[in-house]
Amino acid sequence: MYKVMIVDDEPKLRNGLRTLIPWESIGFEVIGTAASGKEVLRSLDTQLPDLLIVDIRIPGMSGLQLIQEIRTLGVPMRYVIVSGYADFEYARTALQLGADGYLLKPVNKDEMTSLLINVREKMEQERQQQSSGRSDPPSKEWLIYSLLSGSANMDQSTVQDMAMEYELSWPEYEVVLVEVRGEGSRNEAEIHRFREQLADLFNRQKRGVVLDTAAYIAILLKNPLEGEEERLELYQELQHISGELRPYITIAAGGKVKQLLEIRQSYTASQSLLEKSFFYGQDAILCPDSFTASLPQGTELDRCELPDVQEWGFRLFYLIDVGDGGYLEPLLKDAAQIYMNKGCSEQEVKEAFFQMINEVIRRISAKTWHDANLACSPAQFLSSIYGHHTLARLIEDVLSVLEKLSIVSASSGQHSEIKKMLDFIDRHYAENLKLETLARMFNYSSAYLGQIFKNKTGEYFNTYLDKVRIQKAKEWLAQGDKVYEAAEKAGFSSVNYFYSKFKRYDGKSPSDYQKKAKN
Numbered sequence: 001m002y003k004v005m006i007v008d009d010e011p012k013l014r015n016g017l018r019t020l021i022p023w024e025s026i027g028f029e030v031i032g033t034a035a036s037g038k039e040v041l042r043s044l045d046t047q048l049p050d051l052l053i054v055d056i057r058i059p060g061m062s063g064l065q066l067i068q069e070i071r072t073l074g075v076p077m078r079y080v081i082v083s084g085y086a087d088f089e090y091a092r093t094a095l096q097l098g099a100d101g102y103l104l105k106p107v108n109k110d111e112m113t114s115l116l117i118n119v120r121e122k123m124e125q126e127r128q129q130q131s132s133g134r135s136d137p138p139s140k141e142w143l144i145y146s147l148l149s150g151s152a153n154m155d156q157s158t159v160q161d162m163a164m165e166y167e168l169s170w171p172e173y174e175v176v177l178v179e180v181r182g183e184g185s186r187n188e189a190e191i192h193r194f195r196e197q198l199a200d201l202f203n204r205q206k207r208g209v210v211l212d213t214a215a216y217i218a219i220l221l222k223n224p225l226e227g228e229e230e231r232l233e234l235y236q237e238l239q240h241i242s243g244e245l246r247p248y249i250t251i252a253a254g255g256k257v258k259q260l261l262e263i264r265q266s267y268t269a270s271q272s273l274l275e276k277s278f279f280y281g282q283d284a285i286l287c288p289d290s291f292t293a294s295l296p297q298g299t300e301l302d303r304c305e306l307p308d309v310q311e312w313g314f315r316l317f318y319l320i321d322v323g324d325g326g327y328l329e330p331l332l333k334d335a336a337q338i339y340m341n342k343g344c345s346e347q348e349v350k351e352a353f354f355q356m357i358n359e360v361i362r363r364i365s366a367k368t369w370h371d372a373n374l375a376c377s378p379a380q381f382l383s384s385i386y387g388h389h390t391l392a393r394l395i396e397d398v399l400s401v402l403e404k405l406s407i408v409s410a411s412s413g414q415h416s417e418i419k420k421m422l423d424f425i426d427r428h429y430a431e432n433l434k435l436e437t438l439a440r441m442f443n444y445s446s447a448y449l450g451q452i453f454k455n456k457t458g459e460y461f462n463t464y465l466d467k468v469r470i471q472k473a474k475e476w477l478a479q480g481d482k483v484y485e486a487a488e489k490a491g492f493s494s495v496n497y498f499y500s501k502f503k504r505y506d507g508k509s510p511s512d513y514q515k516k517a518k519n
Contacts, residue, residue, distance in 0.1 A: 001029040002123055005049040007066070008082070009035045009058050013105075017053065020109050027120045035059070037066035042215055044075065044149065050123060051116075056083040056094075067097045069212060074142030078119055082107060140166040141211045144220055147260065148175070148213060148267045159261045168209075174224035174256045175266040176285070177216040178238065179274050182248045182387055190244050191217075197241050216274070220263060224256035231285040250277045250389060252286040278346040281390035306342055307335050309352055311437075313359025316402065318441050320360065321424060325406030327441065332395050332402075340391075350394070354385050357398060364405060372404040418456045429468045430491035435461045470505050473498070478517040483510045 004023065008014045014033040023030055031047055034040045036059050040052070052070075054063040061069070067079050081094040084105040094102050100122065101115045143162055146154075154162075163169045178198075180191055195217050199210040208221045225231045235251060242249050254270030257263060273286040280286065312335055319327050335356070339349045361369075361378045369378060376384070381401055388394035421438060435453075439446040453461050469490040476486040487498035487510075502510045 002027055002050040003031045004028045004051045006033045007040055007054040007058060021112060026117055037061040040066060051078045053080045053082060056081060064093055073145050074139030144209055145211060147263050150264055156261055163260045168260055170222050172224050172256045172258060173263050174221045175254045175263055175270050176219040176221060177252050177270040177274060179216050179250045180245055180248050181389055194242055194245055225253055235285045250274060250281060255288045279340055279391050307338060309355040310359055313356040317360045317363045320402055320406045321409055323406055323409045325403045328402050329399050332399055336391055336395060350386050354382060358382060368405055368408050371408045374401060425465060425468055433465060466501050467505060470502055477510060477514040
């Protein structure tokens with residue numbers, strides 16, 4: 001059975017082709033489907049179809065571009081083009097690329113079956129040629145790709161012979177991977193230009209081989225990188241060539257190996273570094289011997305539970321609201337370190353930061369945001385969290401915005417910490433305010449801050465908060481609100497609790513007060 005993969009971005013068409021054609025009876029087996037060219041290229045690491053049935057119009061790269069990519073890798077494969085566009089230029093280009101046929105949608109069952117039988121006969125002839133030793137040898141790129149992907153079924157002796165033939169018998173090897181992320185990954189034309197320039201440079205200078213491994217641009221170095229200076233030189237060189245892709249590329253080197261057969265070890269090591277680049281990324285090539293965290297390792301933080309995003313978001317907001325921006329950075333870094341210690345993924349960290357910052361934004365007044373003169377809207381600021389390539393840069397950008405908001409809040413003329421607390425209580429009495437939470441904001445023990453508060457106001461914190469709430473409740477009762485409505489607005493957890501506190505501080509019940517106020 002020859003293996004087939006169907007590539008079309010419309011699920012109905014993919015499934016329709018699977019059921020329309022009597023695959024097994026004509027010698028084929030459908031091993032999978034894909035919706036895009038990138039999906040096909042990624043799958044080549046684990047499965048290699050003999051025949052690709054591909055639509056011309058697929059997202060990311062066209063079907064013709066996909067064929068070109070596979071041909072560049074030297075992967076042996078046959079192609080049948082399917083399209084809803086009766087365009088002779090498409091058909092001619094497809095045939096120039098070696099496609100075995102071009103069919104228009106909707107596909108005719110008999111027409112495609114006949115074409116597939118012809119393709120099968122050609123493939124059988126190729127197999128006979130291979131068995132008789134008359135087949136063309138695979139390309140150098142195919143050899144390297146097979147070794148990197150682990151799909152090569154060759155012993156050491158065979159690899160050494162092929163290395164001699166392709167002038168790949170080097171003393172040492174190292175794989176460097178370049179990943180294009182974010183907005184840059186959508187610029188297929190720029191990525192193609194970048195890869196072509198790299199290939200031309202490294203081939204011309206005989207420094208190595210450049211090829212595309214679907215998820216990355218891979219460079220097989222003839223001379224492994226020795227020390228930080230050489231890594232920096234290569235990093236700057238790649239940055240210069242990358243052009244518009246510069247903000248979106250991450251580079252990792254997997255370490256040197258002695259044998260060509262071992263380059264997959266360097267490849268997987270480099271791949272592992274890229275997978276962790278969000279946490280440890282920096283303006284340099286990531287490598288095994290310089291892989292250190294960009295954030296300081298904690299001690300007490302190692303034992304902390306995952307942050308409650310609502311609580312930590314409130315703490316961030318409080319610091320902004322009282323104008324204490326100096327505590328924002330330690331709080332953000334503590335949260336980040338706890339997530340790292342718990343082994344959270346990049347997506348989980350970004351989601352947590354999104355929720356924390358959303359908690360801040362929903363409490364910040366529109367005037368404060370406007371007065372901070374920020375270049376983005378709150379919605380844009382939130383969405384930008386998911387676009388950051390490294391945790392360090394995420395914290396840096398978030399901190400920049402929060403500090404500007406804090407400066408605006410601080411400019412209101414509040415000076416002492418107690419005055420800030422009193423002003424905050426007056427505006428947020430209805431929320432779940434606790435002395436312990438405020439103490440953490442100011443880096444005090446709750447006992448010490450409570451003593452300061454008592455000395456400055458003459459009241460204990462809870463007593464002061466209760467009196468503020470009672471006074472606010474009186475205003476609503478005088479306006480005609482029902483007792484339970486006034487209690488809820490003032491922040492009391494239950495009506496009975498509100499009754500007891502009201503009578504304690506005012507000497508009468510809320511109902512009696514309301515009657516007197518009406519009279």
